[in-house]
Amino acid sequence: MSEICSKYELDTPCLVLDLDKLDANLTKMQGRAREAGKALRPHAKTHKCSRLAKLQIEAGAIGVCAAKLSEAEALVEAGVSGVLITGPVVGVGKGRRLIALLGRDPGVLVTVDHPEVVRRLAIAAEKAHLVVDVLVDIDPGSFRTGVAPGNALGLGRLVASFASLRLRGVQSYAGHVQHIVGFEKRRSASLAALSEAVTAFRAMRSISADCDIFTGAGTGTHAIDMTIPEVTELQVGSYAVMDADYSRIGCETNAACNDEFDFALTLLTTVVSTNQEEFVTVDAGLKTIYVDNSAPYPVKKELAHLHYSWFGDEYGKLSVSEGGPIPELREVVELVTSHCDPTVNLHDRFWLTRGDAVVGEWPIDLRGRSQ
Amino acid sequence: MSEICSKYELDTPCLVLDLDKLDANLTKMQGRAREAGKALRPHAKTHKCSRLAKLQIEAGAIGVCAAKLSEAEALVEAGVSGVLITGPVVGVGKGRRLIALLGRDPGVLVTVDHPEVVRRLAIAAEKAHLVVDVLVDIDPGSFRTGVAPGNALGLGRLVASFASLRLRGVQSYAGHVQHIVGFEKRRSASLAALSEAVTAFRAMRSISADCDIFTGAGTGTHAIDMTIPEVTELQVGSYAVMDADYSRIGCETNAACNDEFDFALTLLTTVVSTNQEEFVTVDAGLKTIYVDNSAPYPVKKELAHLHYSWFGDEYGKLSVSEGGPIPELREVVELVTSHCDPTVNLHDRFWLTRGDAVVGEWPIDLRGRSQ
Numbered sequence: 001m002s003e004i005c006s007k008y009e010l011d012t013p014c015l016v017l018d019l020d021k022l023d024a025n026l027t028k029m030q031g032r033a034r035e036a037g038k039a040l041r042p043h044a045k046t047h048k049c050s051r052l053a054k055l056q057i058e059a060g061a062i063g064v065c066a067a068k069l070s071e072a073e074a075l076v077e078a079g080v081s082g083v084l085i086t087g088p089v090v091g092v093g094k095g096r097r098l099i100a101l102l103g104r105d106p107g108v109l110v111t112v113d114h115p116e117v118v119r120r121l122a123i124a125a126e127k128a129h130l131v132v133d134v135l136v137d138i139d140p141g142s143f144r145t146g147v148a149p150g151n152a153l154g155l156g157r158l159v160a161s162f163a164s165l166r167l168r169g170v171q172s173y174a175g176h177v178q179h180i181v182g183f184e185k186r187r188s189a190s191l192a193a194l195s196e197a198v199t200a201f202r203a204m205r206s207i208s209a210d211c212d213i214f215t216g217a218g219t220g221t222h223a224i225d226m227t228i229p230e231v232t233e234l235q236v237g238s239y240a241v242m243d244a245d246y247s248r249i250g251c252e253t254n255a256a257c258n259d260e261f262d263f264a265l266t267l268l269t270t271v272v273s274t275n276q277e278e279f280v281t282v283d284a285g286l287k288t289i290y291v292d293n294s295a296p297y298p299v300k301k302e303l304a305h306l307h308y309s310w311f312g313d314e315y316g317k318l319s320v321s322e323g324g325p326i327p328e329l330r331e332v333v334e335l336v337t338s339h340c341d342p343t344v345n346l347h348d349r350f351w352l353t354r355g356d357a358v359v360g361e362w363p364i365d366l367r368g369r370s371q
Numbered sequence: 372m373s374e375i376c377s378k379y380e381l382d383t384p385c386l387v388l389d390l391d392k393l394d395a396n397l398t399k400m401q402g403r404a405r406e407a408g409k410a411l412r413p414h415a416k417t418h419k420c421s422r423l424a425k426l427q428i429e430a431g432a433i434g435v436c437a438a439k440l441s442e443a444e445a446l447v448e449a450g451v452s453g454v455l456i457t458g459p460v461v462g463v464g465k466g467r468r469l470i471a472l473l474g475r476d477p478g479v480l481v482t483v484d485h486p487e488v489v490r491r492l493a494i495a496a497e498k499a500h501l502v503v504d505v506l507v508d509i510d511p512g513s514f515r516t517g518v519a520p521g522n523a524l525g526l527g528r529l530v531a532s533f534a535s536l537r538l539r540g541v542q543s544y545a546g547h548v549q550h551i552v553g554f555e556k557r558r559s560a561s562l563a564a565l566s567e568a569v570t571a572f573r574a575m576r577s578i579s580a581d582c583d584i585f586t587g588a589g590t591g592t593h594a595i596d597m598t599i600p601e602v603t604e605l606q607v608g609s610y611a612v613m614d615a616d617y618s619r620i621g622c623e624t625n626a627a628c629n630d631e632f633d634f635a636l637t638l639l640t641t642v643v644s645t646n647q648e649e650f651v652t653v654d655a656g657l658k659t660i661y662v663d664n665s666a667p668y669p670v671k672k673e674l675a676h677l678h679y680s681w682f683g684d685e686y687g688k689l690s691v692s693e694g695g696p697i698p699e700l701r702e703v704v705e706l707v708t709s710h711c712d713p714t715v716n717l718h719d720r721f722w723l724t725r726g727d728a729v730v731g732e733w734p735i736d737l738r739g740r741s742q
Contacts, residue, residue, distance in 0.1 A: 092380050283439075
C-alpha cells in the first residue's frame with residue numbers, strides 16, 4: 001500500500017475513515033458526557049473495530065459495549081477493557097464461553113433478562129470461583145430484550161441472592177426511539193420510555209450497595225438521556241462515524257439535519273457502466289452498502305444531483321437530476337452511507353485518511369461476529 | 372469441532388449446508404442442462420465458496436461465474452478453472468490486476484460493455500503478450516450493465532479488430548426477469564428480453580469463427596432459456612442452495628412453489644429472549660440474514676406457526692400465529708433464508724451436514740470480495 005497516496009486510488013468499493021472527523025466526533029461526545037457528569041461506554045457494534053474502540057478509550061471512555069458474546073471475545077482478545085455485553089448471552093456453548101471470557105477478564109459486564117439465565121450464570125460462576133458483574137436489562141418499550149420494568153426489581157433480587165453474582169445496576173436502551181425524526185418528539189418519547197426503568201433503578205439501589213450503573217442512550221437520544229440524573233453512562237455508537245439516517249433525524253439546534261457529528265465514514269464506489277442517459281451503474285450494491293430508511297448520498301456538494309438507489313446485489317444506480325452532469329466511466333464517487341452499522345459489517349477494513357491522503361488501515365476485526 | 376455431532380449443538384446464528392440436498396440440486400441442474408445440450412457455468416456469487424465451485428465442476432460444470440474481479444482472483448487462487456467474470460472490470464488498478472490474473476489463468480473469460488474498456492483491455496493484453504477471451508455484455512432490459520442490443524455488433528467488431536482479444540460471444544443476463552412470480556409470465560418476459568440478444572449473437576457469429584458462447588439465464592428462467600437454440604450455457608446460481616424468494620416464484624409444474632430444487636441452505640438461530648406473550652427474540656438479525664421480498668420461515672412443518680421478521684441489526688422476531696406453541700428460551704429454530712446470495716456474504720463458513728449430523732465445514736472464502 002505504500003505507493004497509494006490519494007484515497008481516489010483505492011480499489012473500490014471500500015470504506016474510508018477520516019481520522020480528523022473521527023477524532024472530532026470522539027472528542028465532542030466525550031466532552032458532552034463529561035460536562036453532564038456521565039461516563040461513556042460507546043457501542044462497538046457500530047464500528048466492529050478494536051483499534052477504534054481503543055481510540056474511544058484513549059479519548060476518555062470507560063470501556064466499550066458489545067452486542068454479542070463473540071464481539072466481546074474479540075475485544076478482550078485485542079486488549080480492550082471495560083467491555084459490557086448488551087445482549088442476552090443465551091445458547092448452546094455460550095455459557096461455557098462466557099465463563100472462559102470472564103476468567104480472562106473479570107471486568108466484563110453482563111446483562112440478563114430472564115430468571116433461568118440468572119440461575120445458570122450463577123451456578124457456572126460459582127463453579128469457576130468467579131463473581132460476575134450483572135445488569136438487569138429493562139425493556140423501555142422496544143419489546144426486543146429486557147424484562148418489563150415491573151419485573152426488574154424481582155430479577156434484581158434474584159441476582160443479588162447469589163454470592164457469585166454482583167448486582168451492578170440496569171440497562172435500558174430504547175432502540176425504537178433513536179430514529180424518531182425531530183428532537184422534541186424524540187425527547188418526550190425517550191423520557192417516557194426510560195421513566196419506569198428509572199423508578200426500578202431507584203428501588204434496586206436500595207437492595208444492593210454495588211448498584212451504581214444505569215446504562216442506556218444512543219446517538220439519537222444522548223443529549224436527552226444525559227439530562228436524567230439516574231443515568232450514569234451512555235452506550236452511544238453511531239456518533240463516531242455517522243450516517244445518512246442519523247443525519248435526517250435532526251438535533252436540538254438543527255431540525256433539518258443532525259450536524260453535531262460529522263461523516264467520518266464514507267464509501268468509495270466507481271462508475272463501471274455508462275450505457276444509459278439518465279443514470280450510471282456503480283460497483284457498490286447490497287453486498288457493500290446496507291440501505292434502509294435514508295439513501296446514501298454523495299459527500300461533495302457539486303455532486304448533489306446524483307441519487308443512489310438499489311441496483312442488485314453487486315451494483316448501485318446513480319441517477320442524475322436537475323440537469324446536472326452525468327458521471328463518467330471510471331469516476332469515483334464518495335458516498336455518505338445509509339446505515340453505518342450493517343454497512344461496516346460487510347467490509348474487512350477501514351482505509352484511514354487525513355484529507356484525501358491514505359495514511360493507513362484498520363482491520364474490522366469484529367466483522368461477522370454475530371454469535 | 373470433533374465433539375459436535377448434531378447441528379443443534381452449533382453456535383448460532385450460523386449457516387448450515389445439507390450435503391445430500393446440495394448434491395441432488397447440482398445433479399438435477401446438470402442433468403437438465405445436459406439433456407438440453409447446454410453447458411453449465413454456475414454463478415459463484417451465490418455461494419462465495421471455492422469448495423462448492425469445485426463440487427459443481429465435478430458434477431459436470433465447465434467452470435463457474437464470478438461477479439467481481441476479486442471473486443475471480445480467489446477462485447483462480449483456489450484452483451478453480453473456467454472462470455467467467457460477468458461484471459464490468461472497471462476502476463483504478465483493476466486492469467493491471469485483471470492482466471495479472473489472465474497471466475496466471477489464460478482461460479478466464481471477460482465481459483465488456485463499453486468501447487473504452489475494450490481498448491484499454493486490448494492494449495494491456497498486447498503489452499502482456501496475452502490473447503483474452505471476451506464476451507460482449509448485451510443488456511436485456513435490466514439497464515444495469517451491457518450495451519443496447521443494437522450496439523452489440525459494433526462493440527463485437529471493435530473486439531474482433533484487436534489481435535490481443537478473441538471475440539467469444541455474448542452475455543445477456545435478465546436479472547429483472549428472474550423473480551417474476553408465475554412460470555408463464557416469466558417465460559414470455561424472458562423470451563422477449565433475450566430475443567434481441569439472440570439476433571445480435573447470430574450476426575456476431577458471422578464476424579468471428581471463435582464466437583461460440585451465449586451465456587445467460589438464472590435459476591428463475593433456466594428452464595425457459597435452455598429452450599433457446601442460440602443459448603450455449605447457463606449461469607444459474609441460487610439453484611444450488613435455494614431460498615424463500617426463489618421458492619415463491621413457482622415453477623413449470625407447481626405454480627405455488629418452485630419445488631424443483633431443495634433448500635440445501637438453512638440458518639440456525641436461537642431464542643434468546645422470551646419476555647413477550649406473542650413473540651420471542653432470536654439471535655439472527657440483519658447482520659446475519661438478508662431479508663427482502665420473502666420472509667425467512669422455519670424448515671419444520673410443526674413450526675409453520677412461527678413468522679420471522681426484522682428486529683434490528685442483531686435480532687429477529689419470531690411471532691406466533693394460529694395458537695401454536697411459543698418457542699422456549701434456548702430453543703434452536705432452523706430457517707429457510709430469504710435471499711441466499713447476500714445472506715451467505717454475511718458469514719465465514721458453511722457447516723456441512725448429512726441429516727442432523729455435522730460432518731465438516733467449508734470456508735466462504737469469497738465472502739466480502741465485492742471489489
